[in-house]
Amino acid sequence: MKTIVIGVIGADVHAVGNKIIEYTLVNSGYNVVNIGVLSSQEDFINAAIETDADLIMVSSLYGHGEIDCRGMKEKCIESGLDDVLLYVGGNIVVGKQAFGEVKKTFGDMGFDRVYPPGTSIDDALTDIQEDLGE
Amino acid sequence: MSKYLLVDFGSTFTKLCAVDLETEKIMGTSSHYTTVLEDISIGYHKALNLLFDKLGKKIEFEHVIACSSAAGGLKMAAIGLVEELTVEAAKRVCLGAGAKVDLVFSHHLTKREVNEIKSGQMDIILLSGGSDGGNQENVIYNAKLLGEMNVKVPIIYAGNKSAQDDILDIFENYGLDGYICDNVMPKINKLNPKCARGKIRELFLKQIIEAKGIKKIESDIDQVILPTPNAVLQAANLLSEGYLDEQGLGDLVVVDIGGATTDMYSMCYATNRSDVVLHGLEEPYAKRTVEGDLGMRYSAPGIVKSLSEREIDYINKEKNIDIVKEVNERYQNVHLLPEDERDQFIDQFLGEMCAYRAMNRHCGKIHEVITPMGKVFNQSGKDLSNAKYVIGTGGVIINSNNQKDILKQMSNILGDSTQLRPEEPDYLVDQMYIMAPMGLLAQKHPMLALKLMKENLKELK
Numbered sequence: 001m002k003t004i005v006i007g008v009i010g011a012d013v014h015a016v017g018n019k020i021i022e023y024t025l026v027n028s029g030y031n032v033v034n035i036g037v038l039s040s041q042e043d044f045i046n047a048a049i050e051t052d053a054d055l056i057m058v059s060s061l062y063g064h065g066e067i068d069c070r071g072m073k074e075k076c077i078e079s080g081l082d083d084v085l086l087y088v089g090g091n092i093v094v095g096k097q098a099f100g101e102v103k104k105t106f107g108d109m110g111f112d113r114v115y116p117p118g119t120s121i122d123d124a125l126t127d128i129q130e131d132l133g134e
Numbered sequence: 135m136s137k138y139l140l141v142d143f144g145s146t147f148t149k150l151c152a153v154d155l156e157t158e159k160i161m162g163t164s165s166h167y168t169t170v171l172e173d174i175s176i177g178y179h180k181a182l183n184l185l186f187d188k189l190g191k192k193i194e195f196e197h198v199i200a201c202s203s204a205a206g207g208l209k210m211a212a213i214g215l216v217e218e219l220t221v222e223a224a225k226r227v228c229l230g231a232g233a234k235v236d237l238v239f240s241h242h243l244t245k246r247e248v249n250e251i252k253s254g255q256m257d258i259i260l261l262s263g264g265s266d267g268g269n270q271e272n273v274i275y276n277a278k279l280l281g282e283m284n285v286k287v288p289i290i291y292a293g294n295k296s297a298q299d300d301i302l303d304i305f306e307n308y309g310l311d312g313y314i315c316d317n318v319m320p321k322i323n324k325l326n327p328k329c330a331r332g333k334i335r336e337l338f339l340k341q342i343i344e345a346k347g348i349k350k351i352e353s354d355i356d357q358v359i360l361p362t363p364n365a366v367l368q369a370a371n372l373l374s375e376g377y378l379d380e381q382g383l384g385d386l387v388v389v390d391i392g393g394a395t396t397d398m399y400s401m402c403y404a405t406n407r408s409d410v411v412l413h414g415l416e417e418p419y420a421k422r423t424v425e426g427d428l429g430m431r432y433s434a435p436g437i438v439k440s441l442s443e444r445e446i447d448y449i450n451k452e453k454n455i456d457i458v459k460e461v462n463e464r465y466q467n468v469h470l471l472p473e474d475e476r477d478q479f480i481d482q483f484l485g486e487m488c489a490y491r492a493m494n495r496h497c498g499k500i501h502e503v504i505t506p507m508g509k510v511f512n513q514s515g516k517d518l519s520n521a522k523y524v525i526g527t528g529g530v531i532i533n534s535n536n537q538k539d540i541l542k543q544m545s546n547i548l549g550d551s552t553q554l555r556p557e558e559p560d561y562l563v564d565q566m567y568i569m570a571p572m573g574l575l576a577q578k579h580p581m582l583a584l585k586l587m588k589e590n591l592k593e594l595k
Contacts, residue, residue, distance in 0.1 A: 050215055052270070052271075
């Protein structure tokens with residue numbers, strides 16, 4: 001069974017979407033490790049090490065995603081998690097920036113998949129199944 | 135006709151407490167230097183004679199049970215994967231079982247670290263790592279290295295369940311003295327101490343007591359059943375929670391300042407507020423922490439090390455002492471007992487520093503976070519602000535001329551809103567050294583142990 005770490009990063013307390021993601025992924029047969037809201041990069045990384053995770057899915061709903069996610073990939077590499085996939089989604093930047101640019105910014109930061117506001121978890125599920133090969 | 139003798143073989147003193155089950159009273163207490171190097175029973179018999187002298191007659195005890203922290207206590211090495219998770223979980227399980235955690239390691243062990251385990255004469259190793267179904271590679275690597283380097287110390291494996299079979303094979307292949315337990319952290323941030331704690335206690339009974347020359351005493355007494363800190367933890371837990379219709383005291387904190395360590399026990403849930411988000415490993419209701427660098431003698435230098443140059447200058451000027459010199463004197467002469475008012479004054483000050491610093495580390499921390507959804511509070515550790523009682527035990531506090539000033543250091547004296555220290559506690563002192571004995575008595579007679587604690591802990595006005 002593949003393991004996915006999920007949580008909401010930074011000073012962000014949006015708990016509902018996080019529950020929906022957990023519900024969907026569990027029902028799709030994944031081992032979900034939900035570290036909850038107000039989580040730091042280190043919280044995600046520590047959980048991924050202990051659980052031998054295959055994927056870390058970062059949620060950010062309050063516009064500060066870029067600040068909160070910066071340096072995360074580097075920390076993953078330092079922690080021996082080079083092969084662990086990184087996804088990010090939600091309202092990850094402030095205001096109405098063109099999503100193409102946002103995607104590039106987060107891609108450059110080392111995120112394998114970047115999702116625009118309003119994405120349904122079912123859409124992401126297809127990517128997860130493709131990336132994790134299940 | 136039912137009389138209990140409860141014995142605490144401490145590193146310095148052997149303390150006795152006689153309890154009469156019929157009258158439901160403590161008959162008397164006594165103490166004598168522990169004589170573990172020559173023969174532990176010498177000190178015990180001297181203390182027993184002192185007790186008989188006090189009572190004015192010899193008494194036949196139906197039950198004699200003991201706890202021990204003599205001969206260095208129960209020394210353990212805690213090994214995990216990530217520092218904040220399985221390493222912390224392993225450490226907490228050891229501390230809760232009443233052990234001294236001398237060595238703590240994370241990730242892959244190195245040969246140097248294994249040599250430290252060997253030369254440090256550990257009694258037990260607790261090997262953990264990985265949540266259930268999670269990382270297996272690390273614990274397997276570590277178990278193999280312990281095997282390759284021929285470690286003779288008993289090893290309790292309490293890591294990832296999925297690695298149990300491999301670990302068992304490694305134990306067999308290398309002829310290790312290994313035991314398998316439930317994972318101390320089966321899920322992220324979930325603490326599961328029960329199985330490993332039980333195994334630690336079992337090994338303590340079966341092997342450790344014998345190895346420490348304490349077994350000899352068992353011709354005189356029934357059994358040494360617990361490490362002393364575990365007896366204190368159980369007593370504090372009982373005192374807090376109550377038993378059947380006998381009410382407990384509610385949330386409380388116990389501090390024991392010794393020569394080498396400052397132990398702190400808190401009995402309460404992590405929080406009872408609804409407006410905080412808890413972070414980190416799950417906090418147990420009954421939690422013990424040990425500060426190995428804060429103590430009155432062996433660890434006195436640690437007190438100075440925790441201060442800045444500026445603080446040292448300030449203290450020297452304010453108190454008119456040379457703190458560095460005083461601390462070194464105590465470190466070099468660990469048997470020093472205060473001879474005059476000046477010595478007492480300095481010991482009192484060191485005791486206050488230990489209590490203050492140890493609480494800094496034990497209590498939870500809270501930070502306000504401003505989010506677009508308003509203010510929220512981010513908490514790590516335990517919220518002790520509603521603790522009703524702060525209880526002092528151990529020689530330094532019991533013998534102090536100003537007990538309350540030491541215990542007050544545990545409250546929020548500086549009004550620091552980020553530290554979840556007790557806000558307005560009442561203060562109690564274990565004047566007769568009964569906490570550990572009551573932990574022992576509670577094994578069979580929890581109701582009486584609870585009543586005796588409520589009766590005999592002295593309230594400080």
